[in-house]
Amino acid sequence: MQITMKKIFLVCFLLTSSFLLSQTTDKPQFWDKVQFGGGLGLSFSNNYTTISIAPSAIYNFNQYIAAGPGLSYLYAKNGSLKSNVFGVGLITLFNPTQNLQLSGEFEHLFITQKLGVDKSHFDYPSLYLGAAYRIGNFSAGLRYDVLYDSDKTIYASAFSPIIRFYF
Template identity: 50%
Template structure:
């Protein structure tokens, strides 16, 4: 074996050893595990409501998506959007849209208490007269309680800001709330 061939063989062996160990070192890199990834989205739940009501010349369509952030097993805070279309044939058509902020408290797993502040823009167009059309804001503060099972809660809420000009027929309203 000549001196040149020995040097070339040694260089080749050294390159192979370096490549082998460098690939082993790269395999030991710290990659994010699911535990170290962003925990925020693990605590977010999405839900909302869809409503359809039809009667003799009456239409009621509602869409209300929402999201909550669970701070722990007892408390959550969230936001929601709402759109509602109401029409009574030969009388009026109305569009309601706005948002809400909701706080949920679960003193025990089966019981859910809630407080929701809702702000809606109301546009009412009375048929036959543009002068009687109305545009105004409506605010509601609902306090509620319900029975919770899994992701669903059934209960009732009461609008403590209810007055005779309120858009709702009653201050007391039942609800079903679902978050996934």
């Protein structure tokens, strides 16, 4: 195995570049204000299964306001009805006090349902307004979908719980 000067130079350059870029400054960098989080869900009962995952990221503009994108996936099976739900969204969080968190979330869901051999595809938007009790990186509360339409949704109610973790 022959090591050329070009390979040695390339390795030295990459190591030096990463060292120089990793130096800290007094001013917070973009990634210092980003938090990652989301939720996981599992539910099992007689003839019913739900599995969900919803990762998201937020950028903290200051101690009161944060916003960012999110993705979601939900699999539900109820008897012979199977649903696959993919979603994209945007969340905005407002923390007026240390323990109160108000939120606005826009989410657009894309649903595929299969019942026997019949398959359907549809999508719908949701706009959630919520309030939660916050302790550190954890929030729990309730949100309401102001665009809720019982004829177009897969959810039983416009209300849903809030459980958030950000690290």
